[in-house]
Amino acid sequence: xxxxxxxxxxxxxxxxxxxxxxxxxxxxxxxxxxxxxxxxxxxxxxxxxxxxxxxxxxxxxxxxxxxxxxxxxxxxxxxxxxxxxxxxxxxxxxxxxxxxxxxxxxxxxxxxxxxxxxxxxxxxxxxxxxxxxxxxxxxxxxxxxxxxxxxxxxxxxxxxxxxxxxxxxxxxxxxxxxxxxxxxxxxxxxxxxxxxxxxxxxxxxxxxxxxxxxxxxxxxxxxxxxxxxxxxxxxxxxxxxxxxxxxxxxxxxxxxx
Amino acid sequence: xxxxxxxxxxxxxxxxxxxxxxxxxxxxxxxxxxxxxxxxxxxxxxxxxxxxxxxxxxxxxxxxxxxxxxxxxxxxxxxxxxxxxxxxxxxxxxxxxxxxxxxxxxxxxxxxxxxxxxxxxxxxxxxxxxxxxxxxxxxxxxxxxxxxxxxxxxxxxxxxxxxxxxxxxxxxxxxxxxxxxxxxxxxxxxxxxxxxxxxxxxxxxxxxxxxxxxxxxxxxxxxxxxxxxxxxxxxxxxxxxxxxxxxxxxxxxxxxxxxxxxxxxxxxxxxxxxxxxxxxxxxxxxxxxxxxxxxxxxxxxxxxxxxxxxxxxxxxxxxxxxxxxx
Ligand SMILES: Nc1ncnc2c1ncn2[C@@H]1O[C@H](COP(=O)(O)OP(=O)(O)OP(=O)(O)O)[C@@H](O)[C@H]1O
Ligand SMILES: [Mg+2]
Numbered sequence: 001x002x003x004x005x006x007x008x009x010x011x012x013x014x015x016x017x018x019x020x021x022x023x024x025x026x027x028x029x030x031x032x033x034x035x036x037x038x039x040x041x042x043x044x045x046x047x048x049x050x051x052x053x054x055x056x057x058x059x060x061x062x063x064x065x066x067x068x069x070x071x072x073x074x075x076x077x078x079x080x081x082x083x084x085x086x087x088x089x090x091x092x093x094x095x096x097x098x099x100x101x102x103x104x105x106x107x108x109x110x111x112x113x114x115x116x117x118x119x120x121x122x123x124x125x126x127x128x129x130x131x132x133x134x135x136x137x138x139x140x141x142x143x144x145x146x147x148x149x150x151x152x153x154x155x156x157x158x159x160x161x162x163x164x165x166x167x168x169x170x171x172x173x174x175x176x177x178x179x180x181x182x183x184x185x186x187x188x189x190x191x192x193x194x195x196x197x198x199x200x201x202x203x204x205x206x207x208x209x210x211x212x213x214x215x216x217x218x219x220x221x222x223x224x225x226x227x228x229x230x231x232x233x234x235x236x237x238x239x240x241x242x243x244x245x246x247x248x249x250x251x252x253x254x255x256x257x
Numbered sequence: 258x259x260x261x262x263x264x265x266x267x268x269x270x271x272x273x274x275x276x277x278x279x280x281x282x283x284x285x286x287x288x289x290x291x292x293x294x295x296x297x298x299x300x301x302x303x304x305x306x307x308x309x310x311x312x313x314x315x316x317x318x319x320x321x322x323x324x325x326x327x328x329x330x331x332x333x334x335x336x337x338x339x340x341x342x343x344x345x346x347x348x349x350x351x352x353x354x355x356x357x358x359x360x361x362x363x364x365x366x367x368x369x370x371x372x373x374x375x376x377x378x379x380x381x382x383x384x385x386x387x388x389x390x391x392x393x394x395x396x397x398x399x400x401x402x403x404x405x406x407x408x409x410x411x412x413x414x415x416x417x418x419x420x421x422x423x424x425x426x427x428x429x430x431x432x433x434x435x436x437x438x439x440x441x442x443x444x445x446x447x448x449x450x451x452x453x454x455x456x457x458x459x460x461x462x463x464x465x466x467x468x469x470x471x472x473x474x475x476x477x478x479x480x481x482x483x484x485x486x487x488x489x490x491x492x493x494x495x496x497x498x499x500x501x502x503x504x505x506x507x508x509x510x511x512x513x514x515x516x517x518x519x520x521x522x523x524x525x526x527x528x529x530x531x532x533x534x535x536x537x538x539x540x541x542x543x544x545x546x547x548x549x550x551x552x553x554x555x556x557x558x559x560x561x562x563x564x565x566x567x568x569x570x571x572x573x574x575x576x577x578x579x580x581x582x583x
Contacts (some may be wrong), residue, residue, distance in 0.1 A: 115442075
């Protein structure tokens with residue numbers, strides 16, 4: 001099996017703020033791994049670094065054996081490493097279907113000259129639409145296919161974001177707080193969806209999440225970040241026992257439970 | 258008031274509307290899809306028309322080859338503008354694009370030995386001594402004029418012949434761009450109008466999509482420049498001031514920026530608005546001299562535009578949701 005993603009000593013500072021400081025972690029292929037940590041710990045920054053949205057000041061990031069720390073976001077995405085955004089970003093003025101279709105890979109219609117070959121375009125679009133519809137059904141958004149994504153509620157946007165990321169055929173998904181602001185029943189459903197996806201497509205998940213119960217439930221491994229650094233890692237249970245983690249993140253919560 | 262009653266005048270208005278339709282279509286590709294605010298679009302007309310004129314007059318090229326070269330140069334102008342500045346944030350791009358078109362105009366105005374300078378294309382160096390580029394085309398127009406004589410009678414003027422060609426070109430381009438609008442290329446551009454991170458995270462090279470839309474728009478703007486040059490038979494650097502770009506903006510705002518089919522209607526509407534205000538030859542307009550009145554016309558058009566924007570922000574044909582959804 002081995003590791004699909006290796007982050008080694010990655011640092012990034014923003015005008016004095018050290019968002020990431022020698023962050024190091026490895027993610028096992030086919031696993032569900034979570035990152036937890038206080039607000040401002042650098043979790044989203046780490047996602048931005050991995051996905052190429054920002055460049056690290058130093059350190060290396062390899063995905064499937066390829067160095068990606070200097071690659072651009074779209075190149076990294078094409079390698080099969082796809083992310084979602086904290087708070088879910090949908091394109092409000094595109095329909096739900098159009099949002100998902102954006103993620104279709106190697107669409108011939110992305111090349112302008114393909115305007116001359118409508119049949120080739122249509123064949124691809126028809127297949128992509130079928131697949132998109134399937135994904136929309138999986139997340140329960142099929143009745144919104146033709147609505148503008150801008151009318152979706154916060155939780156629905158998360159579902160769309162997830163389905164859209166799936167449409168890109170990833171081998172690894174980075175999910176930034178996929179459960180935040182989602183009602184408990186829907187969280188359960190999302191977890192179910194994730195687990196089906198994992199089983200069906202042998203996907204690797206890396207997620208950032210504050211909902212500890214869910215984290216402990218679904219994760220094979222947990223990393224804890226504070227002040228830009230990974231301060232602890234291990235099996236979910238061992239994290240609860242870790243003194244450093246209790247100090248930095250769990251606080252009295254641990255004692256009361 | 259006499260021009261008001263002359264069909265020839267209205268044929269001219271429709272002809273110019275056709276040229277503006279093509280010109281504005283080049284902006285629509287950029288703004289209607291990608292939300293790119295290009296305020297330097299007139300530079301593409303200047304580049305194509307002057308390239309064509311110089312190649313014909315100084316170098317004796319075949320007119321049609323020169324027209325083609327002119328359009329290519331306009332496309333290259335768009336590529337240059339895009340490559341150097343599209344990486345900037347949207348509003349910076351807009352400012353630089355104005356500067357770009359003004360620089361193009363200043364260069365044309367000050368390169369006497371090449372472009373004829375401030376005296377226009379009549380002053381372009383020529384071996385034959387006649388600084389004219391439209392001769393070959395005028396023969397074609399005369400032929401068309403004769404051919405349509407039985408149909409149009411006394412309306413079969415040179416302008417009428419050119420009007421047919423211009424609107425035929427416009428409709429072909431509208432048809433092509435209508436098809437382009439349905440591609441996934443256009444969908445990605447419409448996504449970038451709102452957000453760069455999402456399409457990038459899905460494997461789209463946002464910069465290349467933007468660049469290609471600016472180049473396509475510039476090529477279309479270049480085609481408009483060729484017709485402009487053929488209609489007037491002489492070029493003057495003063496023809497290519499930034500106001501011309503804004504006229505095209507009015508066209509697409511009037512028509513509804515998100516729909517290709519709005520462009521011809523916007524162009525005709527604008528054409529009549531612009532021409533119609535010429536006939537304001539009664540008080541209070543007669544209190545001003547002709548130069549002041551020219552500005553007054555533009556002001557009135559501005560007010561009409563503001564009124565329309567308040568009443569119908571999506572333009573005549575646009576989709577309201579696409580304008581107002583947050
Ligand atoms: N583009 C930026 N410019 C300046 N500072 C930034 C930037 N991005 C992140 N930071 C800073 O880096 C630190 C880490 O931010 P980050 O968003 O990674 O935190 P986080 O762990 O995701 O927090 P949360 O749980 O609240 O989402 C913060 O102090 C933040 O202000
Ligand atoms: Mg975050």
